[in-house]
Amino acid sequence: MRIGSGWDSHEFKSGVPLKIGGVDLPHGQGLAGHSDGDVLLHALTDALLGAVAAGDIGSYFPPSDPKWKGADSAIFLEEALRQVRRAGYEVANVDSTLILAAPKIGPQTGRIQARVAKLLGVRPDQVGIKAKTPECLGTDNTRQLPAWRCCSCRWRKSVRRTKRNQQKRSSRGSAADSANAADFC
Numbered sequence: 666m667r668i669g670s671g672w673d674s675h676e677f678k679s680g681v682p683l684k685i686g687g688v689d690l691p692h693g694q695g696l697a698g699h700s701d702g703d704v705l706l707h708a709l710t711d712a713l714l715g716a717v718a719a720g721d722i723g724s725y726f727p728p729s730d731p732k733w734k735g736a737d738s739a740i741f742l743e744e745a746l747r748q749v750r751r752a753g754y755e756v757a758n759v760d761s762t763l764i765l766a767a768p769k770i771g772p773q774t775g776r777i778q779a780r781v782a783k784l785l786g787v788r789p790d791q792v793g794i795k796a797k798t799p800e801c802l803g804t805d806n807t808r809q810l811p812a813w814r815c816c817s818c819r820w821r822k823s824v825r826r827t828k829r830n831q832q833k834r835s836s837r838g839s840a841a842d843s844a845n846a847a848d849f850c
């Protein structure tokens with residue numbers, strides 16, 4: 666079992682589309698960045714890489730490399746997922762919190778959850794998407810500092826289950842399940 670965390674922030678900028686979690690959102694401003702500025706996918710990428718101690722997003726996609734100018738951040742997440750699988754793990758769940766004043770994320774949560782789940786190859790109920798306004802964080806709360814904090818990823822070793830293993834697991838009962846549940850944060 667591995668847990669990773671990732672964090673990211675970008676500034677709003679006029680004239681660019683707003684993309685969060687691989688979803689285009691209707692808003693007057695987008696997020697400035699070398700790539701498409703998708704803070705959620707950047708934070709998730711770092712969380713996945715961190716969970717298997719495989720570096721960070723900058724070590725694979727340096728912003729100094731013009732190759733990644735305007736890149737779709739799904740590419741970054743796909744590479745992180747590749748590293749996770751290479752290490753012998755798979756994503757069990759991810760959780761995230763968006764900190765921004767606008768736009769309202771609530772109505773878009775389902776779309777973002779579905780898109781992130783598809784990119785990670787998991788079910789939507791394995792993807793937590795939450796949003797908070799940045800009150801008392803030293804910002805003026807005028808849409809200038811959006812940030813995603815992705816703080817909980819749980820992993821499990823990819824093991825092909827045999828019938829015998831399944832029987833062993835079921836005979837151990839719920840004790841093992843309870844121990845696993847304690848690994849959530």
Ligand SMILES: [Zn+2]
Binds near residue numbers: 703707
């Ligand atoms: Zn970023």
